[in-house]
Amino acid sequence: MQIPDSPNETLPEILLFDVFGTVVDWRGSIIREGEELGRRNNLDVDWAAFADAWRGKYQPSMDRVRRGEVPWTNLDALHRTSLEEVLEEFGVTGLSGEEKDHLNRVWHRLDPWPDAVPGLARLKRRHVVAPLSNGNVALLTNMAKRAGLAWDLILSAELVRCYKPDPETYLLAAFLFDLPPEKVMMVAAHPDDLRAAAETGLRTAYVPRSLEFGPGVQPEPPDPAFDVTAEDFLDLAEKLGA
C-alpha cells in the first residue's frame, strides 16, 4: 500500500484481525495446558501432535456447517465434538465430562503473541480494532479479558451465522459502520483468509507467524497482491503510520 500524504483519506478506518494463529499462539497454548493435564492425570500423550490433530478437525467441522450438512453450530460446540474424536485417537480415557469441558475451553485461554497486546493498543489509537474470527463471541470475549486484548468491539462469524471464508463474515463490519469495504482491512497470518477478504473488497495486511505450526514450518511468502506485509503488529502500526 502506498502511504499517502494525507493518510486519513485512504487509510482503513477499521482493522479486522484473524485470531487463531494471527493474534494468539493456539498450538503453544494447547501444548502448555495439555502437559499440565497430562502431569495431573498421568497421561502419556504427545501434546504437540494432539494440538495439531485437534486443529486439523477445525476446517472440516466448519465445512460441514458451511455446506448445510449440519445446522448452525458455534465453534465451542464444534471443538467439543472434535475433542471427543481426538481423545479417542490418542487413547486418552478416564477424563470426566467436567475435565473435558474445561480442556475444550482452552481455546478461550490462548496466549497472545508477544507483540499482540502492545500492537493493538497502538493501532486502536487511530483505527477501530476488532477480531473477525470463526471463534464464537463468548470465546473471543473471554480470551480478550484474560490476555488483555483491547478490542473496540467483538466481531465474530457467529453474528452472521456462517464461517469464514463466506463473504457475509468479511462484510459485516462495513455493513455495521456504513462504510465502503475498502475502508476495512483484514489482518491475518493466512493468505487464504486474505484472498477471500480481498474478493469482497476489503484491504489486506499479511502478518506471517513463523511459529504458528511449530518449528520448521515456514509461512507462505508475501503476495504482492496484499496491501501491506508486516513482521508483527508493531511493524503494522509503523507501516500504517499509527
Add this chain to the structure above:
Amino acid sequence: MQIPDSPNETLPEILLFDVFGTVVDWRGSIIREGEELGRRNNLDVDWAAFADAWRGKYQPSMDRVRRGEVPWTNLDALHRTSLEEVLEEFGVTGLSGEEKDHLNRVWHRLDPWPDAVPGLARLKRRHVVAPLSNGNVALLTNMAKRAGLAWDLILSAELVRCYKPDPETYLLAAFLFDLPPEKVMMVAAHPDDLRAAAETGLRTAYVPRSLEFGPGVQPEPPDPAFDVTAEDFLDLAEKLGA
C-alpha cells in the same frame, strides 16, 4: 439482592447497561453541541427544548419498527429522520446536509456521567460488561472510544434486529454466553427497561440518574422488585462486591 458469602455462585457473570441516560448524559451533550452550532450559525434556538423534542421522537420511531410498519432501520437512520422533523419544528433552516449529518452523530459523542468510566473499569474486573442499547453498533463503538468506556464487547439491539423492550434483545447475552438468564443483570436508569428485562429472567440493577431530564424532573423511586438499587456505578460495584 442478598450478598452471599461465596459470591461467585450467585453473582451475575454479565452486566448489561442501558446507555442513553444510564451511562451517558444525552441531554446535556446535545445542549452543549447545539449551543456551539448555534453560535457558529447565528441560530436562536432553545437547545434544551430541542434535545427534549428530538428525544421525544425516539420511542415512537422505534415503535414503528417494532410494529412492522417500516422495515428494520437502525437508530442512526431513525435519529436522522427525526432530526429533519425537529429542525423544521424549531424553524432551523440553512444547515447543509453535511452539517445535519454531523449533528445527527452527536449521539456518537455523548459525554458519560462522571462515575461511568471509573465504575465500569472497576466492575469489569469481576464481570463481563457490555452495553445493551437500542443504539446501533457503530454508535456505541464510537461513543466508547471517545469517552473511554472500557466495554468487554458491544451488544446492541441491532444485532438481533429488534428494539428493547422486545425479549430477544435482553436474552442475546445469555444465548451467546450459554448462560441461564439469571447470570445476566440489566443495569438501567429506567424502571420500564428493568421490568421488561426481569420478565425474561434477567436480574436488575436500578441506577436512577436525577439529572437525565434536566433539573427538577425526579426519577421514579426504587421498586423493591429490583435486585439492587445503586446511586451510581461505583456504588453498584460496592454493592456487588466488585
